[in-house]
Amino acid sequence: MENWETYVRKVVPYVPGEQPCGEQVIKLNTNENPYPPAPGVLRALRESDGGKLRLYPEPDCGTLVRAIAAYHGLRDDQVFAGVGSDDVLAMIFLTFFNAEKPILFPDITYSFYEVWADMLRIPYQTRVLDAAFQIRAEDYYGENGGVIFPNPNAPTGLLMPVGQIREIAEHNRDVIVVVDEAYIDFGGESALPLLGEYENLLVVRTFSKSRSLAGMRIGYACGAPKLIRYLNDVKYSFNSYTLNQTALALGVESLRDEAYFRETIAKITATREWTGVELAKLGFLFGESKSNFIFARHKSVAAEEIFRALRKEHIYVRHFSGERIRNYLRISIGTQEEMETLTGFLGRYLGQL
Numbered sequence: 001m002e003n004w005e006t007y008v009r010k011v012v013p014y015v016p017g018e019q020p021c022g023e024q025v026i027k028l029n030t031n032e033n034p035y036p037p038a039p040g041v042l043r044a045l046r047e048s049d050g051g052k053l054r055l056y057p058e059p060d061c062g063t064l065v066r067a068i069a070a071y072h073g074l075r076d077d078q079v080f081a082g083v084g085s086d087d088v089l090a091m092i093f094l095t096f097f098n099a100e101k102p103i104l105f106p107d108i109t110y111s112f113y114e115v116w117a118d119m120l121r122i123p124y125q126t127r128v129l130d131a132a133f134q135i136r137a138e139d140y141y142g143e144n145g146g147v148i149f150p151n152p153n154a155p156t157g158l159l160m161p162v163g164q165i166r167e168i169a170e171h172n173r174d175v176i177v178v179v180d181e182a183y184i185d186f187g188g189e190s191a192l193p194l195l196g197e198y199e200n201l202l203v204v205r206t207f208s209k210s211r212s213l214a215g216m217r218i219g220y221a222c223g224a225p226k227l228i229r230y231l232n233d234v235k236y237s238f239n240s241y242t243l244n245q246t247a248l249a250l251g252v253e254s255l256r257d258e259a260y261f262r263e264t265i266a267k268i269t270a271t272r273e274w275t276g277v278e279l280a281k282l283g284f285l286f287g288e289s290k291s292n293f294i295f296a297r298h299k300s301v302a303a304e305e306i307f308r309a310l311r312k313e314h315i316y317v318r319h320f321s322g323e324r325i326r327n328y329l330r331i332s333i334g335t336q337e338e339m340e341t342l343t344g345f346l347g348r349y350l351g352q353l
């Protein structure tokens with residue numbers, strides 16, 4: 001090893017799901033929305049003024065921040081926007097997780113948390129999900145340097161009731177508690193109403209899943225004005241122009257069409273319920289998903305085998321190698337037709353084994 005290499009910040013990067021090329025694939029591996037963004041978003045994209053690209057975008061993401069605040073009935077100074085919630089979450093780790101004590105998150109959860117903690121040299125401990133893969137609120141009551149978990153959790157899809165989130169916030173008044181609500185729009189009850197009670201709480205959201213805008217990279221955090229100020233201080237010390245002009249404008253458009261948003265989510269949740277019934281008939285076991293994916297194992301066939309068989313059919317799902325979850329598949333909910341293709345194939349495949 002050359003001397004300079006000693007001083008490299010060595011990290012084990014997060015591994016995103018594959019983005020296979022080609023039209024013929026059924027892509028159920030990264031929890032993208034199978035439906036296009038709202039018609040107003042597409043119109044704004046077509047009509048956007050390219051001449052303006054010579055200018056920097058608004059550094060405070062003001063138009064979008066105001067639209068998000070109005071949408072949730074919050075004040076403008078309670079919202080922080082970033083380049084997808086991954087950017088927002090990374091800023092949160094950098095800003096708030098600076099205690100010597102370990103931060104806490106579940107052993108089975110969004111695998112990026114561990115990556116950020118490692119990269120930023122933040123000590124952490126994981127708390128083991130119970131046998132049914134539920135988060136146990138009381139595991140997060142002890143001394144710590146901060147708490148973060150998704151609700152619904154990923155990749156389990158299981159929801160924690162808001163009452164338990166309140167308990168976690170209540171027992172952690174001295175640290176920041178972050179609820180990552182990437183999937184909350186698919187049937188969960190949000191922790192946003194708790195913001196009035198807890199100044200140490202941050203709720204993080206994304207436009208990537210429920211708003212069909214994964215490619216635009218829009219995410220945000222809601223919390224007390226003081227927390228948002230601290231986040232902005234770090235952001236302006238890092239990269240002051242985060243969201244680009246197009247993303248800012250399209251985010252605003254997306255929020256304007258509530259009817260389309262509701263309609264898309266209704267279709268996805270109906271397809272999720274239908275898929276659950278079919279997967280159960282085929283011998284899959286899983287808990288009650290409140291997200292846009294189902295995390296399931298088969299009663300007799302190994303997940304990896306099914307994963308490979310699906311891939312040969314150009315159907316992509318996600319398989320993780322973690323010890324407790326290696327026999328599970330995370331299957332994103334696509335269109336009804338895509339899920340019929342999936343279950344149709346699985347029926348034939350499992351039937352001939």
Ligand SMILES: *Cc1c(COP(=O)(O)O)cnc(C)c1O
Binds near residue numbers: 207217
């Ligand atoms: C998808 C996802 C994110 C990241 O979403 P982006 O806004 O696209 O960066 C964050 N947290 C969880 C739990 C997710 O599943």
